[in-house]
Amino acid sequence: MQPSNGRSGYNRKAIDWIKDAWHLAKPYWTSEQKYKAYAQIIAVIALNLAYVYITVVANSWYNSFYDALQRYDKKLFTPLVIKFGWIAFFNVVVQLISFYIRKHLEIGWRRWMTDRYLNNWLSNQAYYKSRFTEKVDNPDQRISEDIGSFIGSSLDLSLGLLTSIVSLFSFVGILWHLSGNFNFTLLGHKLYIPGYMVWLAVLYAGLGTYITFKIGKPLIKLNFRQQVYEADFRFGLLRIREYSEEIAFYNGEQQEKTGLTGKFHNVVDNFMRVVKRTLKINGFNFAYGQTSVLFPLLVNVPRYLAKGMTLGDLMQTMSAFGRVQDALSYFLDAYGSLAGWRAVMDRLYGFEESVVNATNLHGLEKLPDQNGLLLVSNLSINLPNGKNLVQGINFKLSAGDRLLIRGRSGSGKTTLLRSLAGLWPYSTGEIRVADVASNELFVGQRPYVPAIRLREAICYPLIENLPNDEALKVVLRECGIAYLASRLDEISDWGKILSLGEQQRLAFARILINAPTVIYLDESTSALDEEMEQHLYQLLQDKLPASVVISVGHRSTLKQWHNQELDFNQLQSA
Numbered sequence: 001m002q003p004s005n006g007r008s009g010y011n012r013k014a015i016d017w018i019k020d021a022w023h024l025a026k027p028y029w030t031s032e033q034k035y036k037a038y039a040q041i042i043a044v045i046a047l048n049l050a051y052v053y054i055t056v057v058a059n060s061w062y063n064s065f066y067d068a069l070q071r072y073d074k075k076l077f078t079p080l081v082i083k084f085g086w087i088a089f090f091n092v093v094v095q096l097i098s099f100y101i102r103k104h105l106e107i108g109w110r111r112w113m114t115d116r117y118l119n120n121w122l123s124n125q126a127y128y129k130s131r132f133t134e135k136v137d138n139p140d141q142r143i144s145e146d147i148g149s150f151i152g153s154s155l156d157l158s159l160g161l162l163t164s165i166v167s168l169f170s171f172v173g174i175l176w177h178l179s180g181n182f183n184f185t186l187l188g189h190k191l192y193i194p195g196y197m198v199w200l201a202v203l204y205a206g207l208g209t210y211i212t213f214k215i216g217k218p219l220i221k222l223n224f225r226q227q228v229y230e231a232d233f234r235f236g237l238l239r240i241r242e243y244s245e246e247i248a249f250y251n252g253e254q255q256e257k258t259g260l261t262g263k264f265h266n267v268v269d270n271f272m273r274v275v276k277r278t279l280k281i282n283g284f285n286f287a288y289g290q291t292s293v294l295f296p297l298l299v300n301v302p303r304y305l306a307k308g309m310t311l312g313d314l315m316q317t318m319s320a321f322g323r324v325q326d327a328l329s330y331f332l333d334a335y336g337s338l339a340g341w342r343a344v345m346d347r348l349y350g351f352e353e354s355v356v357n358a359t360n361l362h363g364l365e366k367l368p369d370q371n372g373l374l375l376v377s378n379l380s381i382n383l384p385n386g387k388n389l390v391q392g393i394n395f396k397l398s399a400g401d402r403l404l405i406r407g408r409s410g411s412g413k414t415t416l417l418r419s420l421a422g423l424w425p426y427s428t429g430e431i432r433v434a435d436v437a438s439n440e441l442f443v444g445q446r447p448y449v450p451a452i453r454l455r456e457a458i459c460y461p462l463i464e465n466l467p468n469d470e471a472l473k474v475v476l477r478e479c480g481i482a483y484l485a486s487r488l489d490e491i492s493d494w495g496k497i498l499s500l501g502e503q504q505r506l507a508f509a510r511i512l513i514n515a516p517t518v519i520y521l522d523e524s525t526s527a528l529d530e531e532m533e534q535h536l537y538q539l540l541q542d543k544l545p546a547s548v549v550i551s552v553g554h555r556s557t558l559k560q561w562h563n564q565e566l567d568f569n570q571l572q573s574a
């Protein structure tokens with residue numbers, strides 16, 4: 001079973017971690033970009049192998065250099081220094097090219113994956129319907145940060161593993177060759193252990209990894225929790241920014257501070273646990289690291305002093321031992337990254353699951369019909385928990401008809417509009433329209449005014465063929481906001497700057513520009529005086545006489561602008 005909602009993956013088996021990673025990575029590596037991606041990864045792998053080869057050459061250079069020193073061989077000094085220069089040069093070149101190609105691979109992969117996530121999230125209104133499925137916190141963070149972290153960590157860990165394995169095999173060979181046999185007598189029998197330095201390195205690294213694993217195991221869980229607490233805290237801060245004015249009006253700072261302090265307390269508390277645990281691991285690792293320099297020296301110095309090996313052999317053995325030890329300690333070093341990698345995978349999983357489930361939720365499908373512009377028969381609206389809200393809704397609207405929906409608060413008026421717009425997955429009945437692809441526009445009590453250039457915000461969601469300045473000015477004047485004409489090219493957070501009444505007038509300008517066939521107005525004039533309300537409804541009648549208008553509102557003055565009425569107080573629930 002896949003981890004659900006990003007909270008349970010860290011106790012899965014190692015093989016499942018790889019399967020989970022492949023599940024997330026597969027769409028890119030089998031996409032139309034796969035050839036480019038494979039070429040890049042092959043190049044990076046080849047360069048990593050070249051890097052290991054360079055370290056092998058450098059390792060044998062040590063032998064030659066220290067042997068030359070031991071023999072006071074002046075002639076060899078200059079060629080050996082030049083050779084070292086070449087080794088260093090190739091090392092730098094290989095690493096720089098590898099870095100460059102790898103970054104290209106990373107950004108190409110991230111671009112593709114982000115595009116896919118955005119498409120899935122924004123199509124079929126999954127971004128909206130995910131409110132009905134499991135709650136996924138911070139989808140923005142999942143798209144903006146987690147994809148990049150997943151790609152970076154996957155490449156780091158897999159290339160690190162590959163380099164460690166290749167390095168291990170290369171240096172085990174060298175170490176085996178250098179270490180010779182370890183001869184000893186046991187119970188009168190002469191025995192020997194071939195390549196004893198290799199066995200010592202395996203034993204040494206195995207023991208080190210085992211102890212680190214034992215001390216560090218809780219760290220995976222702690223790091224995972226750290227990410228969750230940090231995300232909770234960030235989400236809390238984000239909400240304050242979003243609702244700053246409402247909080248300020250309520251003087252709700254104390255309440256908010258208490259909530260945020262609680263969340264931050266979790267961050268600090270867990271952080272200290274991470275620090276204490278890391279202290280233990282680091283304490284061991286430092287001691288272990290220091291001994292790993294001394295250990296091969298202590299083992300080999302007796303043989304060197306007995307003239308059983310040259311100074312070059314001794315230095316090369318020490319360096320090879322270090323390399324073998326490094327490679328074997330791969331998991332020891334990758335410990336912290338593994339925890340982060342798992343957490344990121346779980347968050348992406350949770351996001352993918354939620355998007356799939358949301359995409360599978362469908363509103364009522366609209367059927368074609370030439371009998372009117374909009375026909376609703378026997379519509380019944382339920383809540384997500386299955387409880388019926390209202391049933392038996394019937395009406396027929398032809399071009400130019402205007403329907404007023406009234407009823408007490410919470411009776412389901414807005415939810416009817418959601419059902420008509422295909423956003424509510426819990427309705428039954430039949431909706432028929434003259435043209436399935438007809439153009440609809442929904443205007444809520446607080447119209448959505450994006451933080452973009454004002455002219456685009458007014459015309460939203462129109463993106464092509466925007467009216468010219470003159471046409472825009474006329475519409476703004478007609479809607480009573482002529483003074484905004486001078487700010488058409490300004491980019492601001494209009495939703496926070498404009499008053500609610502200004503935003504509602506802007507929404508009417510938007511209707512005139514988009515000229516939809518069906519217009520939904522959900523208490524869209526609630527912040528305006530009756531005079532302005534009359535003026536705007538008159539404007540709709542004059543400019544868009546053929547459009548169907550469906551209004552939700554409590555004011556009795558609205559009645560005169562509608563020729564049909566649906567009273568929710570007269571309807572029953574099951």
Ligand SMILES: Nc1ncnc2c1ncn2[C@@H]1O[C@H](COP(=O)(O)OP(=O)(O)OP(=O)(O)O)[C@@H](O)[C@H]1O
Binds near residue numbers: 409411414415
């Ligand atoms: N996502 C949701 N999950 C559960 N219940 C919901 C959801 N959205 C709306 N409801 C419930 O559906 C009921 C009808 O809500 P709706 O917004 O349609 O009422 P309304 O008639 O438009 O109210 P008002 O006149 O106050 O705007 C309410 O009880 C509301 O709590």
